[in-house]
Amino acid sequence: MIATSKRLLSFIKKYVINVGKELYTVYSRNLKFKVGFTLFIAMIILGLFSLFSPPWYKSWYGIPKDKPPSLTSIHMLLGTSSNGRSIFWMITNGILNSIVISLITAVVASHIGLFMGITAGVKGGLVDKLLMFITDSFIVIPGLPLLIVLTMLFKEYLTIPALGLMISITSWPWPSRQVRAIVLSLRERDFMVTARLSGIGTGKIILTEMMPHLLGWHFINATNTVLYAIATEAGLAVVGLSILSEDTLGTIIYWALNYAALYRGIWWWIVPPIIMLVALFVSLYLISTGYTEYLNPRFRRR
Protein backbone atom coordinates (compact mmCIF):
# COMPACT_ATOMS: atom_id res chain seq x y z
CA MET A 1 0.00 0.00 0.00
CA ILE A 2 2.72 2.43 1.02
CA ALA A 3 4.84 1.34 -1.93
CA THR A 4 2.04 1.99 -4.40
CA SER A 5 1.19 5.35 -2.92
CA LYS A 6 4.87 6.27 -3.05
CA ARG A 7 5.03 5.23 -6.67
CA LEU A 8 1.89 7.18 -7.42
CA LEU A 9 3.34 10.24 -5.69
CA SER A 10 6.57 10.01 -7.62
CA PHE A 11 4.56 9.60 -10.84
CA ILE A 12 2.49 12.69 -10.09
CA LYS A 13 5.66 14.58 -9.17
CA LYS A 14 7.30 13.57 -12.44
CA TYR A 15 4.13 14.49 -14.35
CA VAL A 16 3.94 17.92 -12.75
CA ILE A 17 7.65 18.62 -13.27
CA ASN A 18 7.44 17.53 -16.92
CA VAL A 19 4.35 19.60 -17.59
CA GLY A 20 6.04 22.57 -15.89
CA LYS A 21 9.19 22.18 -17.96
CA GLU A 22 7.18 21.84 -21.14
CA LEU A 23 5.12 24.92 -20.38
CA TYR A 24 8.28 26.86 -19.62
CA THR A 25 9.80 25.85 -22.97
CA VAL A 26 6.72 26.96 -24.87
CA TYR A 27 6.55 30.11 -22.77
CA SER A 28 10.07 31.14 -23.67
CA ARG A 29 9.72 30.28 -27.36
CA ASN A 30 6.29 31.44 -28.41
CA LEU A 31 5.17 35.04 -28.06
CA LYS A 32 1.43 34.30 -28.37
CA PHE A 33 1.61 31.70 -25.61
CA LYS A 34 3.63 34.06 -23.45
CA VAL A 35 1.13 36.91 -23.76
CA GLY A 36 -1.86 34.63 -23.30
CA PHE A 37 -0.40 32.79 -20.33
CA THR A 38 0.62 36.00 -18.56
CA LEU A 39 -2.83 37.48 -19.13
CA PHE A 40 -4.53 34.34 -17.83
CA ILE A 41 -2.36 34.24 -14.69
CA ALA A 42 -3.17 37.92 -14.14
CA MET A 43 -6.88 37.10 -14.40
CA ILE A 44 -6.53 34.26 -11.90
CA ILE A 45 -4.72 36.56 -9.47
CA LEU A 46 -7.50 39.12 -9.87
CA GLY A 47 -9.99 36.33 -9.22
CA LEU A 48 -8.11 35.25 -6.10
CA PHE A 49 -8.67 38.73 -4.67
CA SER A 50 -12.21 37.52 -4.03
CA LEU A 51 -10.86 35.48 -1.09
CA PHE A 52 -10.46 38.79 0.71
CA SER A 53 -13.98 39.98 -0.07
CA PRO A 54 -15.81 41.33 2.99
CA PRO A 55 -18.53 39.11 4.47
CA TRP A 56 -21.26 41.55 3.47
CA TYR A 57 -20.36 41.69 -0.20
CA LYS A 58 -23.46 39.74 -1.21
CA SER A 59 -25.94 41.84 0.70
CA TRP A 60 -27.89 44.60 -0.99
CA TYR A 61 -27.73 48.29 -0.17
CA GLY A 62 -24.76 47.83 2.15
CA ILE A 63 -23.16 50.81 0.46
CA PRO A 64 -24.62 53.72 -1.55
CA LYS A 65 -26.06 52.62 -4.89
CA ASP A 66 -25.23 53.74 -8.45
CA LYS A 67 -21.97 55.43 -7.46
CA PRO A 68 -19.37 55.80 -10.24
CA PRO A 69 -15.86 54.42 -9.74
CA SER A 70 -13.75 56.35 -7.29
CA LEU A 71 -10.48 55.77 -5.51
CA THR A 72 -11.87 56.49 -2.04
CA SER A 73 -11.91 52.87 -0.89
CA ILE A 74 -11.39 49.42 -2.35
CA HIS A 75 -15.15 48.76 -2.31
CA MET A 76 -15.75 51.79 -4.49
CA LEU A 77 -12.88 51.07 -6.86
CA LEU A 78 -15.22 50.07 -9.69
CA GLY A 79 -18.30 51.85 -8.42
CA THR A 80 -21.49 50.28 -7.09
CA SER A 81 -24.48 48.64 -8.68
CA SER A 82 -28.14 49.66 -8.55
CA ASN A 83 -28.70 47.33 -5.63
CA GLY A 84 -25.84 48.79 -3.68
CA ARG A 85 -23.18 46.16 -4.17
CA SER A 86 -19.50 46.77 -4.75
CA ILE A 87 -18.72 45.98 -8.38
CA PHE A 88 -15.08 45.32 -7.58
CA TRP A 89 -16.00 42.38 -5.33
CA MET A 90 -18.64 41.18 -7.78
CA ILE A 91 -16.07 41.12 -10.57
CA THR A 92 -13.37 39.31 -8.58
CA ASN A 93 -15.87 36.69 -7.38
CA GLY A 94 -17.29 36.44 -10.87
CA ILE A 95 -13.91 35.76 -12.42
CA LEU A 96 -13.13 33.07 -9.87
CA ASN A 97 -16.53 31.38 -10.24
CA SER A 98 -16.38 31.46 -14.03
CA ILE A 99 -12.90 29.95 -13.96
CA VAL A 100 -13.92 27.29 -11.42
CA ILE A 101 -16.93 26.23 -13.51
CA SER A 102 -14.85 26.02 -16.64
CA LEU A 103 -11.97 24.20 -14.95
CA ILE A 104 -14.40 21.54 -13.72
CA THR A 105 -15.67 21.17 -17.27
CA ALA A 106 -12.13 21.09 -18.63
CA VAL A 107 -10.99 18.41 -16.18
CA VAL A 108 -14.07 16.23 -16.69
CA ALA A 109 -14.76 16.68 -20.40
CA SER A 110 -11.21 16.66 -21.73
CA HIS A 111 -10.42 13.50 -19.75
CA ILE A 112 -13.54 11.72 -20.97
CA GLY A 113 -12.43 12.77 -24.44
CA LEU A 114 -8.89 11.56 -23.85
CA PHE A 115 -10.08 8.21 -22.54
CA MET A 116 -12.60 7.67 -25.34
CA GLY A 117 -10.13 8.76 -27.98
CA ILE A 118 -7.33 6.50 -26.74
CA THR A 119 -9.63 3.51 -26.33
CA ALA A 120 -11.11 3.96 -29.79
CA GLY A 121 -7.75 4.54 -31.42
CA VAL A 122 -5.87 1.71 -29.69
CA LYS A 123 -8.57 -0.97 -29.78
CA GLY A 124 -9.71 -0.21 -33.32
CA GLY A 125 -12.27 -2.40 -35.06
CA LEU A 126 -15.74 -2.68 -33.59
CA VAL A 127 -14.93 -0.79 -30.37
CA ASP A 128 -13.61 2.11 -32.42
CA LYS A 129 -16.70 2.16 -34.63
CA LEU A 130 -19.07 2.01 -31.67
CA LEU A 131 -17.32 4.72 -29.66
CA MET A 132 -17.03 7.02 -32.64
CA PHE A 133 -20.69 6.46 -33.43
CA ILE A 134 -21.65 7.55 -29.93
CA THR A 135 -19.35 10.55 -30.25
CA ASP A 136 -20.91 11.54 -33.56
CA SER A 137 -24.40 11.26 -32.15
CA PHE A 138 -23.41 13.66 -29.41
CA ILE A 139 -21.94 16.06 -31.95
CA VAL A 140 -25.33 16.07 -33.65
CA ILE A 141 -27.06 17.23 -30.46
CA PRO A 142 -26.74 21.01 -30.55
CA GLY A 143 -25.11 22.18 -27.35
CA LEU A 144 -26.98 25.34 -26.52
CA PRO A 145 -30.60 24.13 -26.88
CA LEU A 146 -29.72 21.01 -24.90
CA LEU A 147 -28.18 23.04 -22.10
CA ILE A 148 -31.15 25.40 -22.07
CA VAL A 149 -33.53 22.45 -21.63
CA LEU A 150 -31.23 21.02 -18.95
CA THR A 151 -31.09 24.24 -16.96
CA MET A 152 -34.88 24.31 -17.22
CA LEU A 153 -35.19 20.78 -15.87
CA PHE A 154 -32.65 21.05 -13.07
CA LYS A 155 -33.10 24.68 -12.12
CA GLU A 156 -33.48 24.00 -8.42
CA TYR A 157 -30.46 21.73 -8.28
CA LEU A 158 -27.96 24.03 -9.96
CA THR A 159 -24.73 24.66 -8.09
CA ILE A 160 -21.40 25.77 -9.46
CA PRO A 161 -19.92 22.23 -9.69
CA ALA A 162 -23.19 20.91 -11.15
CA LEU A 163 -23.11 23.58 -13.83
CA GLY A 164 -19.54 22.58 -14.69
CA LEU A 165 -20.61 18.94 -15.02
CA MET A 166 -23.60 19.89 -17.13
CA ILE A 167 -21.51 21.82 -19.62
CA SER A 168 -19.21 18.77 -19.80
CA ILE A 169 -22.05 16.81 -21.42
CA THR A 170 -21.76 18.86 -24.58
CA SER A 171 -18.02 19.45 -24.62
CA TRP A 172 -16.33 16.04 -24.66
CA PRO A 173 -16.99 14.84 -28.26
CA TRP A 174 -14.54 17.15 -30.05
CA PRO A 175 -11.52 16.31 -27.85
CA SER A 176 -12.44 12.64 -28.22
CA ARG A 177 -12.39 12.82 -32.03
CA GLN A 178 -9.13 14.71 -32.04
CA VAL A 179 -7.31 12.42 -29.63
CA ARG A 180 -8.45 9.43 -31.69
CA ALA A 181 -7.06 10.98 -34.87
CA ILE A 182 -3.68 11.53 -33.22
CA VAL A 183 -3.63 8.03 -31.71
CA LEU A 184 -4.38 6.56 -35.14
CA SER A 185 -1.45 8.40 -36.69
CA LEU A 186 0.83 7.46 -33.77
CA ARG A 187 -0.06 3.80 -34.12
CA GLU A 188 1.61 3.55 -37.49
CA ARG A 189 4.92 5.08 -36.41
CA ASP A 190 8.09 2.98 -36.23
CA PHE A 191 8.70 3.36 -32.52
CA MET A 192 5.24 2.01 -31.77
CA VAL A 193 5.88 -1.07 -33.86
CA THR A 194 9.22 -1.52 -32.10
CA ALA A 195 7.57 -1.19 -28.71
CA ARG A 196 4.87 -3.69 -29.61
CA LEU A 197 7.35 -6.18 -31.02
CA SER A 198 9.52 -5.98 -27.92
CA GLY A 199 6.56 -7.25 -25.93
CA ILE A 200 5.55 -4.25 -23.87
CA GLY A 201 1.95 -4.42 -22.64
CA THR A 202 -0.75 -2.18 -24.09
CA GLY A 203 -1.15 -0.20 -20.87
CA LYS A 204 2.52 0.56 -20.65
CA ILE A 205 2.71 1.46 -24.35
CA ILE A 206 -0.08 3.97 -23.86
CA LEU A 207 1.54 5.48 -20.78
CA THR A 208 5.17 5.58 -21.86
CA GLU A 209 5.06 5.75 -25.66
CA MET A 210 1.82 7.54 -26.50
CA MET A 211 1.17 9.91 -23.65
CA PRO A 212 4.27 12.07 -24.21
CA HIS A 213 2.99 12.77 -27.73
CA LEU A 214 -0.59 13.22 -26.62
CA LEU A 215 -0.02 15.49 -23.63
CA GLY A 216 0.46 18.63 -25.70
CA TRP A 217 -2.76 18.08 -27.60
CA HIS A 218 -4.51 17.16 -24.39
CA PHE A 219 -3.42 20.46 -22.94
CA ILE A 220 -4.73 22.33 -26.00
CA ASN A 221 -8.03 20.45 -25.79
CA ALA A 222 -8.34 21.34 -22.13
CA THR A 223 -7.64 25.00 -22.87
CA ASN A 224 -10.24 25.06 -25.63
CA THR A 225 -12.72 23.39 -23.29
CA VAL A 226 -12.10 26.09 -20.69
CA LEU A 227 -12.78 28.70 -23.36
CA TYR A 228 -15.93 26.92 -24.49
CA ALA A 229 -17.20 26.45 -20.95
CA ILE A 230 -16.70 30.09 -19.96
CA ALA A 231 -18.43 31.20 -23.16
CA THR A 232 -21.32 28.77 -22.65
CA GLU A 233 -21.87 29.61 -19.00
CA ALA A 234 -21.76 33.33 -19.77
CA GLY A 235 -24.14 32.80 -22.67
CA LEU A 236 -26.62 30.94 -20.50
CA ALA A 237 -26.24 33.51 -17.76
CA VAL A 238 -26.68 36.56 -20.01
CA VAL A 239 -30.22 35.38 -20.77
CA GLY A 240 -30.81 34.41 -17.16
CA LEU A 241 -30.43 30.64 -17.29
CA SER A 242 -27.49 30.21 -14.94
CA ILE A 243 -27.23 30.41 -11.15
CA LEU A 244 -28.50 33.93 -10.75
CA SER A 245 -27.80 34.17 -7.02
CA GLU A 246 -24.08 33.58 -7.56
CA ASP A 247 -21.73 36.03 -9.22
CA THR A 248 -20.24 34.82 -12.45
CA LEU A 249 -19.17 37.14 -15.22
CA GLY A 250 -22.31 36.17 -17.11
CA THR A 251 -24.75 36.75 -14.27
CA ILE A 252 -23.25 40.18 -13.58
CA ILE A 253 -24.06 41.09 -17.19
CA TYR A 254 -27.55 39.63 -16.74
CA TRP A 255 -28.33 41.74 -13.68
CA ALA A 256 -26.84 44.82 -15.29
CA LEU A 257 -29.08 44.29 -18.31
CA ASN A 258 -32.01 43.54 -16.03
CA TYR A 259 -31.58 46.91 -14.33
CA ALA A 260 -31.12 48.54 -17.76
CA ALA A 261 -27.64 49.72 -16.77
CA LEU A 262 -26.80 50.21 -20.43
CA TYR A 263 -29.51 52.82 -20.96
CA ARG A 264 -29.21 54.58 -17.64
CA GLY A 265 -25.54 55.31 -18.29
CA ILE A 266 -24.26 53.07 -15.50
CA TRP A 267 -21.46 51.85 -17.73
CA TRP A 268 -19.26 50.82 -14.80
CA TRP A 269 -21.65 47.98 -14.07
CA ILE A 270 -21.73 46.40 -17.51
CA VAL A 271 -18.39 47.31 -19.08
CA PRO A 272 -16.05 45.61 -16.54
CA PRO A 273 -17.59 42.11 -16.85
CA ILE A 274 -17.54 42.38 -20.65
CA ILE A 275 -13.90 43.48 -20.63
CA MET A 276 -12.98 40.66 -18.23
CA LEU A 277 -14.78 38.09 -20.40
CA VAL A 278 -13.06 39.33 -23.53
CA ALA A 279 -9.68 39.31 -21.75
CA LEU A 280 -10.27 35.73 -20.59
CA PHE A 281 -11.31 34.60 -24.08
CA VAL A 282 -8.37 36.28 -25.78
CA SER A 283 -5.86 34.92 -23.24
CA LEU A 284 -7.14 31.35 -23.56
CA TYR A 285 -7.23 31.60 -27.33
CA LEU A 286 -3.65 32.86 -27.42
CA ILE A 287 -2.55 30.02 -25.12
CA SER A 288 -4.17 27.42 -27.33
CA THR A 289 -2.94 28.81 -30.69
CA GLY A 290 0.51 29.51 -29.29
CA TYR A 291 0.79 25.94 -28.10
CA THR A 292 -0.53 24.60 -31.41
CA GLU A 293 2.09 26.62 -33.27
CA TYR A 294 4.76 25.19 -30.99
CA LEU A 295 3.60 21.61 -31.52
CA ASN A 296 2.82 21.88 -35.21
CA PRO A 297 5.35 23.99 -37.08
CA ARG A 298 3.04 24.14 -40.07
CA PHE A 299 0.99 26.77 -38.30
CA ARG A 300 4.05 28.76 -37.34
CA ARG A 301 4.34 32.16 -38.96
CA ARG A 302 6.74 32.27 -41.80
Added chain:
Amino acid sequence: MISRTLLVYIAMRTVIFFITLLTAFTFVFFLLKAMPTNAVENIIASMTAQGQVYDPKALIALRKSLYELFGLTGSVMEQYFKYLYRFFVMDYGPSIIAFPTPAKDIIMNRLPWTIGLLGFSTVIAWVVGNIIGTLTAFFEGSRISKLLESVAVVIYPIPYYIMALILVYLFAFLIPIFPLTGGAGIISGQFTIEVIVDLIRRSMLPALSIIITGALGWWFLSSRTLTINVLSEDFSVYAELRGLPRTHILRKYVLKNILLPQVTALGLSLGMIFSGALLTEIIFAYPGLGELMYRAVSTGDYATAIGVLSFSILGVATATYILDIIYPLIDPRVRYR
Protein backbone atom coordinates in the same frame (compact mmCIF):
# COMPACT_ATOMS: atom_id res chain seq x y z
CA MET B 1 -25.86 7.79 -64.43
CA ILE B 2 -26.26 6.31 -61.01
CA SER B 3 -23.85 3.58 -60.21
CA ARG B 4 -24.39 0.78 -57.75
CA THR B 5 -21.70 2.01 -55.38
CA LEU B 6 -23.45 5.36 -55.19
CA LEU B 7 -26.74 3.72 -54.27
CA VAL B 8 -25.10 1.59 -51.61
CA TYR B 9 -23.35 4.65 -50.25
CA ILE B 10 -26.58 6.66 -50.06
CA ALA B 11 -28.41 3.74 -48.44
CA MET B 12 -25.65 3.37 -45.84
CA ARG B 13 -25.67 7.08 -45.09
CA THR B 14 -29.46 7.06 -44.73
CA VAL B 15 -29.32 4.19 -42.26
CA ILE B 16 -26.60 5.94 -40.28
CA PHE B 17 -28.65 9.15 -40.34
CA PHE B 18 -31.62 7.43 -38.72
CA ILE B 19 -29.51 5.58 -36.17
CA THR B 20 -27.78 8.82 -35.21
CA LEU B 21 -31.15 10.49 -34.70
CA LEU B 22 -32.30 7.51 -32.67
CA THR B 23 -29.23 7.69 -30.44
CA ALA B 24 -29.57 11.42 -29.90
CA PHE B 25 -33.28 11.16 -29.10
CA THR B 26 -32.64 8.25 -26.76
CA PHE B 27 -30.13 10.33 -24.89
CA VAL B 28 -32.68 13.13 -24.50
CA PHE B 29 -35.20 10.53 -23.31
CA PHE B 30 -32.91 9.49 -20.48
CA LEU B 31 -32.33 13.11 -19.55
CA LEU B 32 -36.04 13.76 -19.33
CA LYS B 33 -36.46 10.58 -17.29
CA ALA B 34 -33.82 11.86 -14.87
CA MET B 35 -36.05 14.81 -14.05
CA PRO B 36 -36.40 14.56 -10.29
CA THR B 37 -39.96 15.75 -9.69
CA ASN B 38 -43.16 15.17 -11.55
CA ALA B 39 -42.92 18.29 -13.66
CA VAL B 40 -46.11 17.61 -15.55
CA GLU B 41 -48.44 17.83 -12.58
CA ASN B 42 -46.58 20.96 -11.42
CA ILE B 43 -47.11 22.61 -14.79
CA ILE B 44 -50.79 21.77 -14.97
CA ALA B 45 -51.33 22.72 -11.34
CA SER B 46 -49.69 26.10 -11.89
CA MET B 47 -51.75 26.62 -15.03
CA THR B 48 -55.06 25.96 -13.37
CA ALA B 49 -54.00 27.77 -10.20
CA GLN B 50 -53.93 31.06 -12.09
CA GLY B 51 -57.69 30.91 -12.13
CA GLN B 52 -58.13 30.89 -15.85
CA VAL B 53 -60.60 28.50 -17.36
CA TYR B 54 -59.21 26.20 -19.99
CA ASP B 55 -60.90 23.91 -22.41
CA PRO B 56 -60.85 20.58 -20.51
CA LYS B 57 -60.28 18.60 -23.70
CA ALA B 58 -57.16 20.61 -24.50
CA LEU B 59 -55.94 20.16 -20.94
CA ILE B 60 -56.34 16.41 -21.20
CA ALA B 61 -54.40 16.44 -24.47
CA LEU B 62 -51.69 18.51 -22.81
CA ARG B 63 -51.41 16.11 -19.89
CA LYS B 64 -51.28 13.11 -22.22
CA SER B 65 -48.59 14.57 -24.47
CA LEU B 66 -46.44 15.73 -21.59
CA TYR B 67 -46.73 12.36 -19.86
CA GLU B 68 -45.57 10.69 -23.03
CA LEU B 69 -42.74 13.15 -23.64
CA PHE B 70 -41.43 12.70 -20.12
CA GLY B 71 -41.91 8.97 -20.32
CA LEU B 72 -44.34 8.59 -17.43
CA THR B 73 -47.00 6.21 -18.75
CA GLY B 74 -46.90 2.46 -19.20
CA SER B 75 -43.92 0.11 -19.07
CA VAL B 76 -40.44 1.33 -19.88
CA MET B 77 -40.52 0.03 -23.44
CA GLU B 78 -43.94 1.54 -24.00
CA GLN B 79 -42.75 4.88 -22.64
CA TYR B 80 -39.72 4.80 -24.88
CA PHE B 81 -41.63 4.03 -28.06
CA LYS B 82 -44.36 6.54 -27.37
CA TYR B 83 -41.72 9.16 -26.78
CA LEU B 84 -39.80 8.23 -29.93
CA TYR B 85 -42.99 8.28 -31.97
CA ARG B 86 -43.74 11.81 -30.80
CA PHE B 87 -40.20 12.92 -31.61
CA PHE B 88 -40.14 11.44 -35.09
CA VAL B 89 -43.55 12.81 -36.14
CA MET B 90 -42.77 16.08 -34.34
CA ASP B 91 -45.95 15.98 -32.27
CA TYR B 92 -45.10 17.61 -28.97
CA GLY B 93 -48.65 18.26 -27.91
CA PRO B 94 -50.25 21.62 -27.07
CA SER B 95 -47.96 24.46 -26.04
CA ILE B 96 -48.46 26.49 -22.89
CA ILE B 97 -47.30 29.86 -24.20
CA ALA B 98 -50.26 30.04 -26.58
CA PHE B 99 -52.29 27.40 -24.90
CA PRO B 100 -54.24 25.13 -27.15
CA THR B 101 -52.04 25.81 -30.22
CA PRO B 102 -49.79 22.80 -30.82
CA ALA B 103 -46.12 23.47 -30.07
CA LYS B 104 -45.24 22.26 -33.54
CA ASP B 105 -47.29 25.03 -35.18
CA ILE B 106 -45.63 27.74 -33.12
CA ILE B 107 -42.22 26.35 -33.99
CA MET B 108 -43.13 26.19 -37.66
CA ASN B 109 -44.23 29.84 -37.55
CA ARG B 110 -40.94 30.90 -36.06
CA LEU B 111 -38.78 28.74 -38.31
CA PRO B 112 -38.62 31.07 -41.37
CA TRP B 113 -37.46 33.92 -39.13
CA THR B 114 -34.52 31.99 -37.79
CA ILE B 115 -33.60 30.50 -41.15
CA GLY B 116 -33.89 33.92 -42.79
CA LEU B 117 -31.74 35.80 -40.32
CA LEU B 118 -29.12 33.17 -39.65
CA GLY B 119 -28.93 31.71 -43.14
CA PHE B 120 -28.47 35.16 -44.63
CA SER B 121 -25.88 36.34 -42.14
CA THR B 122 -23.96 33.06 -42.21
CA VAL B 123 -23.59 33.25 -45.99
CA ILE B 124 -22.59 36.94 -45.93
CA ALA B 125 -20.06 36.27 -43.17
CA TRP B 126 -18.66 33.37 -45.19
CA VAL B 127 -18.21 35.45 -48.34
CA VAL B 128 -16.69 38.46 -46.59
CA GLY B 129 -14.47 36.41 -44.30
CA ASN B 130 -13.09 34.28 -47.10
CA ILE B 131 -12.32 37.26 -49.33
CA ILE B 132 -10.51 39.13 -46.56
CA GLY B 133 -8.74 36.02 -45.29
CA THR B 134 -7.44 34.92 -48.67
CA LEU B 135 -6.30 38.40 -49.62
CA THR B 136 -4.49 39.04 -46.34
CA ALA B 137 -2.67 35.73 -46.66
CA PHE B 138 -1.84 36.51 -50.26
CA PHE B 139 -0.39 39.89 -49.42
CA GLU B 140 1.19 38.74 -46.20
CA GLY B 141 3.49 41.25 -44.59
CA SER B 142 1.64 44.36 -45.70
CA ARG B 143 0.51 46.69 -42.99
CA ILE B 144 -3.22 46.10 -43.54
CA SER B 145 -2.72 42.33 -43.32
CA LYS B 146 -0.93 42.65 -40.01
CA LEU B 147 -3.60 44.96 -38.65
CA LEU B 148 -6.45 42.67 -39.76
CA GLU B 149 -4.72 39.67 -38.28
CA SER B 150 -4.39 41.22 -34.85
CA VAL B 151 -8.01 42.39 -35.04
CA ALA B 152 -9.08 38.83 -35.85
CA VAL B 153 -7.13 37.38 -32.93
CA VAL B 154 -9.12 39.61 -30.60
CA ILE B 155 -12.49 39.19 -32.33
CA TYR B 156 -12.41 35.43 -32.94
CA PRO B 157 -12.70 34.31 -29.31
CA ILE B 158 -15.43 36.87 -28.52
CA PRO B 159 -18.82 35.13 -28.51
CA TYR B 160 -21.44 36.61 -30.81
CA TYR B 161 -23.72 37.56 -27.94
CA ILE B 162 -21.05 39.78 -26.40
CA MET B 163 -20.64 41.38 -29.83
CA ALA B 164 -24.42 41.83 -29.89
CA LEU B 165 -24.31 43.67 -26.56
CA ILE B 166 -21.50 45.91 -27.78
CA LEU B 167 -23.42 46.70 -30.98
CA VAL B 168 -26.61 47.45 -29.06
CA TYR B 169 -24.70 49.87 -26.90
CA LEU B 170 -23.01 51.55 -29.87
CA PHE B 171 -25.79 51.72 -32.44
CA ALA B 172 -28.99 51.68 -30.45
CA PHE B 173 -27.92 53.81 -27.52
CA LEU B 174 -24.87 55.97 -28.25
CA ILE B 175 -25.72 56.59 -31.92
CA PRO B 176 -29.38 55.56 -32.16
CA ILE B 177 -29.63 54.69 -35.85
CA PHE B 178 -31.11 51.22 -35.40
CA PRO B 179 -34.18 50.15 -33.44
CA LEU B 180 -33.70 47.92 -30.43
CA THR B 181 -35.93 45.02 -31.29
CA GLY B 182 -36.03 42.94 -34.40
CA GLY B 183 -38.91 42.02 -36.65
CA ALA B 184 -41.80 43.26 -34.55
CA GLY B 185 -43.43 45.13 -37.44
CA ILE B 186 -44.45 42.05 -39.37
CA ILE B 187 -47.18 40.80 -37.09
CA SER B 188 -49.81 42.47 -39.30
CA GLY B 189 -48.90 40.02 -42.03
CA GLN B 190 -48.88 42.52 -44.89
CA PHE B 191 -45.84 42.63 -47.10
CA THR B 192 -45.68 46.16 -48.45
CA ILE B 193 -42.37 47.85 -49.33
CA GLU B 194 -42.42 49.82 -46.07
CA VAL B 195 -42.82 46.71 -44.00
CA ILE B 196 -39.94 45.02 -45.79
CA VAL B 197 -37.65 48.04 -45.36
CA ASP B 198 -38.60 48.13 -41.71
CA LEU B 199 -37.89 44.42 -41.44
CA ILE B 200 -34.42 44.84 -42.91
CA ARG B 201 -33.68 47.78 -40.63
CA ARG B 202 -34.77 45.77 -37.62
CA SER B 203 -32.77 42.72 -38.58
CA MET B 204 -29.64 44.75 -39.28
CA LEU B 205 -28.10 44.71 -35.80
CA PRO B 206 -28.67 41.02 -35.04
CA ALA B 207 -27.31 40.16 -38.48
CA LEU B 208 -24.31 42.46 -38.02
CA SER B 209 -23.36 40.87 -34.71
CA ILE B 210 -23.22 37.45 -36.35
CA ILE B 211 -21.51 38.70 -39.51
CA ILE B 212 -18.75 40.56 -37.68
CA THR B 213 -17.85 37.70 -35.33
CA GLY B 214 -18.11 35.14 -38.13
CA ALA B 215 -16.37 37.03 -40.92
CA LEU B 216 -13.53 38.50 -38.92
CA GLY B 217 -13.31 35.45 -36.69
CA TRP B 218 -13.45 31.90 -37.87
CA TRP B 219 -13.85 32.40 -41.63
CA PHE B 220 -11.03 34.91 -41.75
CA LEU B 221 -8.63 32.75 -39.75
CA SER B 222 -9.45 29.48 -41.50
CA SER B 223 -9.24 30.84 -45.05
CA ARG B 224 -6.00 32.59 -44.16
CA THR B 225 -4.43 29.40 -42.80
CA LEU B 226 -5.62 27.42 -45.83
CA THR B 227 -4.20 29.98 -48.24
CA ILE B 228 -0.85 30.02 -46.47
CA ASN B 229 -0.77 26.23 -46.68
CA VAL B 230 -1.59 26.21 -50.40
CA LEU B 231 1.01 28.90 -51.09
CA SER B 232 3.71 26.85 -49.39
CA GLU B 233 2.93 23.77 -51.51
CA ASP B 234 5.46 22.86 -54.17
CA PHE B 235 3.11 23.53 -57.08
CA SER B 236 2.51 27.11 -55.96
CA VAL B 237 6.21 27.76 -55.52
CA TYR B 238 6.81 26.31 -58.97
CA ALA B 239 4.05 28.48 -60.45
CA GLU B 240 5.68 31.52 -58.95
CA LEU B 241 9.10 30.47 -60.27
CA ARG B 242 7.61 30.08 -63.72
CA GLY B 243 6.70 33.73 -63.52
CA LEU B 244 2.92 33.32 -63.67
CA PRO B 245 1.02 36.50 -62.82
CA ARG B 246 -0.09 36.77 -59.18
CA THR B 247 -3.76 37.09 -60.11
CA HIS B 248 -3.53 33.88 -62.09
CA ILE B 249 -2.02 32.04 -59.12
CA LEU B 250 -4.73 33.45 -56.89
CA ARG B 251 -7.57 32.40 -59.15
CA LYS B 252 -6.38 29.08 -60.50
CA TYR B 253 -4.22 27.76 -57.69
CA VAL B 254 -5.35 29.21 -54.40
CA LEU B 255 -9.09 29.66 -54.82
CA LYS B 256 -9.66 26.24 -56.31
CA ASN B 257 -7.94 24.61 -53.39
CA ILE B 258 -9.41 26.57 -50.53
CA LEU B 259 -13.01 26.66 -51.76
CA LEU B 260 -13.47 22.96 -51.21
CA PRO B 261 -12.98 22.77 -47.45
CA GLN B 262 -14.64 26.14 -47.02
CA VAL B 263 -17.80 25.06 -48.85
CA THR B 264 -17.97 22.02 -46.57
CA ALA B 265 -17.59 24.21 -43.54
CA LEU B 266 -20.30 26.54 -44.84
CA GLY B 267 -22.67 23.60 -45.22
CA LEU B 268 -21.95 22.46 -41.67
CA SER B 269 -22.48 25.88 -40.20
CA LEU B 270 -25.71 26.28 -42.15
CA GLY B 271 -26.84 23.09 -40.45
CA MET B 272 -25.75 24.48 -37.12
CA ILE B 273 -27.92 27.62 -37.44
CA PHE B 274 -30.58 25.93 -35.35
CA SER B 275 -28.28 25.73 -32.41
CA GLY B 276 -26.27 28.81 -33.21
CA ALA B 277 -27.09 32.37 -32.42
CA LEU B 278 -30.09 31.53 -30.24
CA LEU B 279 -28.81 34.13 -27.82
CA THR B 280 -28.70 36.88 -30.43
CA GLU B 281 -32.41 36.47 -30.95
CA ILE B 282 -33.04 36.70 -27.23
CA ILE B 283 -30.93 39.85 -26.85
CA PHE B 284 -32.63 41.58 -29.79
CA ALA B 285 -36.11 40.13 -29.08
CA TYR B 286 -36.08 38.79 -32.63
CA PRO B 287 -39.06 36.47 -33.19
CA GLY B 288 -37.11 33.31 -34.04
CA LEU B 289 -36.64 29.88 -32.50
CA GLY B 290 -34.15 31.11 -29.92
CA GLU B 291 -36.49 33.70 -28.55
CA LEU B 292 -39.30 31.15 -28.58
CA MET B 293 -37.19 28.72 -26.60
CA TYR B 294 -36.32 31.44 -24.12
CA ARG B 295 -39.98 32.30 -23.59
CA ALA B 296 -40.83 28.62 -23.31
CA VAL B 297 -38.20 28.15 -20.62
CA SER B 298 -39.28 31.18 -18.64
CA THR B 299 -42.94 30.13 -18.66
CA GLY B 300 -42.17 26.47 -17.99
CA ASP B 301 -43.49 25.37 -21.37
CA TYR B 302 -41.69 22.03 -21.66
CA ALA B 303 -43.45 20.93 -24.82
CA THR B 304 -42.22 23.90 -26.82
CA ALA B 305 -38.71 23.83 -25.35
CA ILE B 306 -38.31 20.13 -26.06
CA GLY B 307 -39.78 20.74 -29.51
CA VAL B 308 -37.15 23.34 -30.36
CA LEU B 309 -34.43 21.02 -29.06
CA SER B 310 -35.60 18.12 -31.20
CA PHE B 311 -35.94 20.47 -34.18
CA SER B 312 -32.36 21.60 -33.83
CA ILE B 313 -31.17 18.00 -33.54
CA LEU B 314 -33.05 17.24 -36.76
CA GLY B 315 -31.56 20.30 -38.44
CA VAL B 316 -27.96 19.47 -37.63
CA ALA B 317 -28.36 15.77 -38.48
CA THR B 318 -30.02 16.58 -41.81
CA ALA B 319 -27.34 19.09 -42.76
CA THR B 320 -24.57 16.57 -42.05
CA TYR B 321 -26.45 13.94 -44.01
CA ILE B 322 -26.96 16.12 -47.09
CA LEU B 323 -23.36 17.25 -46.96
CA ASP B 324 -22.06 13.70 -46.77
CA ILE B 325 -24.09 12.78 -49.82
CA ILE B 326 -23.14 15.69 -52.04
CA TYR B 327 -19.54 15.99 -50.88
CA PRO B 328 -18.10 13.41 -53.27
CA LEU B 329 -19.82 15.30 -56.10
CA ILE B 330 -17.84 18.45 -55.31
CA ASP B 331 -14.55 16.83 -54.40
CA PRO B 332 -13.21 14.42 -57.00
CA ARG B 333 -10.58 13.23 -54.54
CA VAL B 334 -13.23 11.69 -52.29
CA ARG B 335 -14.93 8.61 -53.64
CA TYR B 336 -18.08 6.98 -52.38
CA ARG B 337 -17.09 4.21 -50.08
